[in-house]
Amino acid sequence: MIRNRSIGRIAHVNLSQNILRKLHGARSDFVSNSDLLAGASVSSALVSAEIEALRRLGYDIESHPHLGCRLRGAPDRLMADDLLARMSNSVVGSRILVFQQTGSTNDVVARQGTDGVPEGLTVFAESQTAGRGRQGRVWQSPAGKGLWFSVLLRPSYGVVAAGRLTVAASVAVAGALTRAGGVDARIKWPNDITVGGRKIAGILTELHQPVGKPMFAVLGIGIDVNCAESDLPPDLRSIATSLSVETGAAHDRAALAAEVLRDLDAWYRLSAVDFDALITRWAELSATLGRHLSVRVGSETVEGFAQALDGDGALLVRRDNGRVERIVSGDVVKQRV
Numbered sequence: 001m002i003r004n005r006s007i008g009r010i011a012h013v014n015l016s017q018n019i020l021r022k023l024h025g026a027r028s029d030f031v032s033n034s035d036l037l038a039g040a041s042v043s044s045a046l047v048s049a050e051i052e053a054l055r056r057l058g059y060d061i062e063s064h065p066h067l068g069c070r071l072r073g074a075p076d077r078l079m080a081d082d083l084l085a086r087m088s089n090s091v092v093g094s095r096i097l098v099f100q101q102t103g104s105t106n107d108v109v110a111r112q113g114t115d116g117v118p119e120g121l122t123v124f125a126e127s128q129t130a131g132r133g134r135q136g137r138v139w140q141s142p143a144g145k146g147l148w149f150s151v152l153l154r155p156s157y158g159v160v161a162a163g164r165l166t167v168a169a170s171v172a173v174a175g176a177l178t179r180a181g182g183v184d185a186r187i188k189w190p191n192d193i194t195v196g197g198r199k200i201a202g203i204l205t206e207l208h209q210p211v212g213k214p215m216f217a218v219l220g221i222g223i224d225v226n227c228a229e230s231d232l233p234p235d236l237r238s239i240a241t242s243l244s245v246e247t248g249a250a251h252d253r254a255a256l257a258a259e260v261l262r263d264l265d266a267w268y269r270l271s272a273v274d275f276d277a278l279i280t281r282w283a284e285l286s287a288t289l290g291r292h293l294s295v296r297v298g299s300e301t302v303e304g305f306a307q308a309l310d311g312d313g314a315l316l317v318r319r320d321n322g323r324v325e326r327i328v329s330g331d332v333v334k335q336r337v
């Protein structure tokens with residue numbers, strides 16, 4: 001269970017969120033003292049105290065007697081207020097929690113979903129001790145090096161949700177990595193995001209149907225942001241990568257997280273009304289479509305040409321004999337151009 005904060009703390013939290021929202025919004029320009037106070041219903045002394053508190057947390061805030069304040073830098077630490085300050089009126093990320101460490105954020109969110117918490121709750125962890133991927137694989141989640149988070153969703157489209165949400169998340173993550181990370185991110189069906197053929201992010205969508213309660217989905221996303229080669233598991237180094245390995249620079253995890261959440265919110269909303277638009281975008285970003293490949297499905301291997309994604313996110317593979325197979329879940333084991 002998540003404990004309620006005291007009323008006094010809520011007022012304080014909103015003030016810091018408010019200040020950060022204005023500072024981020026100004027994009028390193030000054031925010032005047034009167035703008036900082038506007039809508040806060042608190043004294044300027046309280047705003048100054050809050051700015052001091054933010055500095056103690058590691059924010060580099062410059063104060064100027066006439067111009068006001070500007071943000072010169074933020075700590076490399078995920079904080080709920082900071083993330084919330086970068087969001088506006090979205091379902092995804094309407095409520096955000098950050099854990100220093102947890103088992104798996106998917107499990108934290110699943111418990112909240114079972115308790116009836118509204119959709120949009122997003123849980124981040126700086127590190128996970130039991131992060132998992134598809135098919136029971138271990139997902140390494142080193143502290144402070146990536147984005148490990150899960151979102152609670154209650155889609156209107158029922159059991160096809162697993163495929164559709166994975167498609168929405170893939171498009172959001174690939175788009176955000178390309179825009180905010182400066183890499184050419186592609187989607188490898190069903191749930192991988194790759195750069196130069198190596199995996200940089202993965203998506204784990206789990207559906208839950210608690211007895212006598214509405215179905216819900218947990219969308220888990222793991223992005224290797226600032227992992228060094230040595231942080232990647234030795235057996236995966238040739239097939240995995242991170243944003244910092246790709247670009248040779250450290251990246252702002254909070255900014256990237258907000259970019260992904262905002263994109264995910266937009267694609268999630270669209271997925272309910274115009275899934276075809278989502279499929280079109282997915283196809284543009286796909287590293288899978290148009291290739292000849294082998295997909296392992298259980299103990300079977302399907303070989304053929306990846307021709308399309310259907311309305312539920314299943315891959316349509318045309319075998320050499322012309323027969324089209326609809327594959328809901330599997331692993332692409334080989335693919336050629």
Ligand code: BTN
Binds near residue numbers: 135139204
């Ligand atoms: C995969 O590539 O197989 C999916 C990886 C998903 C990892 C994320 S990290 C946050 C969330 N919590 C988990 O335990 N897994 C997902």
